[in-house]
Amino acid sequence: MVHRNAxxxxxxxxxxxxxxxxxxxxxxxxxSNVKDIFSNFKDGNVKHVNLCKEHYKVYHKKTKEDRKxxxxxxxx
Ligand SMILES: [Zn+2]
Numbered sequence: 244m245v246h247r248n249a250x251x252x253x254x255x256x257x258x259x260x261x262x263x264x265x266x267x268x269x270x271x272x273x274x275s276n277v278k279d280i281f282s283n284f285k286d287g288n289v290k291h292v293n294l295c296k297e298h299y300k301v302y303h304k305k306t307k308e309d310r311k312x313x314x315x316x317x318x319x
Contacts, residue, residue, distance in 0.1 A: 259295035266295030280305045
């Protein structure tokens with residue numbers, strides 16, 4: 244059952260799963276939490292996605308925004 248040619252997940256060297264992002268991942272999230280925020284992932288079929296610092300910030304802002312929509316308007 245061991246697939247020797249399968250890519251090895253090196254925990255020390257996780258990359259961000261957002262498409263076209265090559266940054267080092269800092270946090271991991273379940274796909275259901277992030278799929279509404281980021282529409283493109285390198286692999287859309289995974290249950291957990293890793294986010295880099297930058298994308299985590301975006302995620303954080305977005306979830307905050309959703310929770311407190313009328314508290315703080317996103318200024319353009
Ligand atoms: Zn990223």
